[in-house]
Amino acid sequence: MATINAPGHSLRAVTAAALLLALAGCGGSPSRHGTAAADGGKGAAGAGAAKVPEATTYSTLPGVPKDGTPTGTTDGLVAHPAKSVPVLDRPGGRRVATLPATELGGPTWVPVVETSGDWRRVLLPSRPNQASGWVSAAGLKTAHTPYTVRVDLGTRRLTLEKSARRVGRWKVAVGGAKTPTPPGRTFVMATLAPAKKTPSPIVLPLGTHSATLDTFGGGPGTVALHGWPDTSVFGKAVTHGCVRVPADALKALSRVPLGSLVLITA
Amino acid sequence: MRHVHVVKRLATAGLLATGLAATATPAFAAPALAAPGGEGSAYGLNVTGPLPVPPVPAVSSGGGPVSKSLLRENHTKLVNASALDVTASAARARSSVADLSVPTAKLLAHAVTAKCVGGQGTAHLARAVLAGKRLDASPPPNTTVPVDIDGLGRTSLTLNKQQRTSDGRLNVTAMELALPGGKGAVRVASATCGRTPETPSEAPAPTPVKHDLPVTG
Numbered sequence: 278m279a280t281i282n283a284p285g286h287s288l289r290a291v292t293a294a295a296l297l298l299a300l301a302g303c304g305g306s307p308s309r310h311g312t313a314a315a316d317g318g319k320g321a322a323g324a325g326a327a328k329v330p331e332a333t334t335y336s337t338l339p340g341v342p343k344d345g346t347p348t349g350t351t352d353g354l355v356a357h358p359a360k361s362v363p364v365l366d367r368p369g370g371r372r373v374a375t376l377p378a379t380e381l382g383g384p385t386w387v388p389v390v391e392t393s394g395d396w397r398r399v400l401l402p403s404r405p406n407q408a409s410g411w412v413s414a415a416g417l418k419t420a421h422t423p424y425t426v427r428v429d430l431g432t433r434r435l436t437l438e439k440s441a442r443r444v445g446r447w448k449v450a451v452g453g454a455k456t457p458t459p460p461g462r463t464f465v466m467a468t469l470a471p472a473k474k475t476p477s478p479i480v481l482p483l484g485t486h487s488a489t490l491d492t493f494g495g496g497p498g499t500v501a502l503h504g505w506p507d508t509s510v511f512g513k514a515v516t517h518g519c520v521r522v523p524a525d526a527l528k529a530l531s532r533v534p535l536g537s538l539v540l541i542t543a
Numbered sequence: 544m545r546h547v548h549v550v551k552r553l554a555t556a557g558l559l560a561t562g563l564a565a566t567a568t569p570a571f572a573a574p575a576l577a578a579p580g581g582e583g584s585a586y587g588l589n590v591t592g593p594l595p596v597p598p599v600p601a602v603s604s605g606g607g608p609v610s611k612s613l614l615r616e617n618h619t620k621l622v623n624a625s626a627l628d629v630t631a632s633a634a635r636a637r638s639s640v641a642d643l644s645v646p647t648a649k650l651l652a653h654a655v656t657a658k659c660v661g662g663q664g665t666a667h668l669a670r671a672v673l674a675g676k677r678l679d680a681s682p683p684p685n686t687t688v689p690v691d692i693d694g695l696g697r698t699s700l701t702l703n704k705q706q707r708t709s710d711g712r713l714n715v716t717a718m719e720l721a722l723p724g725g726k727g728a729v730r731v732a733s734a735t736c737g738r739t740p741e742t743p744s745e746a747p748a749p750t751p752v753k754h755d756l757p758v759t760g
Binding site for chain 1: 711743744745746747748749750751752753754755756757758759760
């Protein structure tokens, strides 16, 4: 299978048609399409931006620091860049990426996992998994999310917490043995309403990717939370990496603010 | 030694009220573990060195404004002032000192004010005179002026002294007179504040975007 995790810039010419490959592949066989889609964000802006990749679900960011606390929670601070902002490898350091103002057609919201003076370390939606980077607080709008999503791969349960109190718990389907759901700390990157309402009317792509599938259904192997019509899968390890959740879980999760942490534990 | 000389001179001048204080008191009333941007503080007058005067009057606040006033400060002959007013809230602090005089340095001022708002500091000196020379009313940050103190040698006066505290807040001191021989300092009108406190609002509930992304099913 082709590896197609090319940086976003080289993919601008790819037509929106590629995007419409959609969720149809979810649950089907891994795609053999030798293509990838461009994100819905703006083109990279500003001097120097052309030299570094945009931090999107499609890109791989060499030289970014990995999340140092992949199992920890935060105070719920999430950040939105009003326009594309530089991402540095450390406070005041080297520019390694650009964080666009939009991801997948919606506003970019990323969790703040560390603060150092005027710098905020945020999780990024790109490969490698646990990618993080430092952005200046000056270009960020911040907000507080009370929600944390926990996915326990062992018990195959998803727990939704609001202000550290459990507000919902469901049996879910997680990645199978050959295509496991990657453990670690990630976040709700987008809330999508796909054109086709089956298998799920809402898809919540996370900031993490399958470690075993470089591409899937024409996409970059993004792991998501989404619904599934066949309720017999819940409680089983049968997916290609996504977490399939019952309808009521999906309804609750669709109200979780973007950037909210998703803690996936083995 | 020079220090000894300084202290002797001060002592013989009748200024040394109590035993020598070997260590300087903190430069200002640093609030413990204040979150950046979360606390403002101010004081009118502070002397460190052999004749310490703790910061008076001193206030700090992590919330609404807190004020204190002192009609007169003349515990030592080193420095006199009247009408010391300080006020502080989470993101702002202000200190004003009227009728300041530091006789040994021939320093006089009608009013000395330091203000810190949202991490930005300013200082204002009304009719301030050093050895007969008028000082700039709105000196740029960290303006240093040489000062000769009778019999004790040369030292310096820093106007609109601005510095970051270790927790990222800004401290502005309208006047800081270093005592000769590094034996402390006289600080007049000091204010410390953080940036406007970050009170992040509740993150918005997402609006589903019509968009397709092939995900790993």
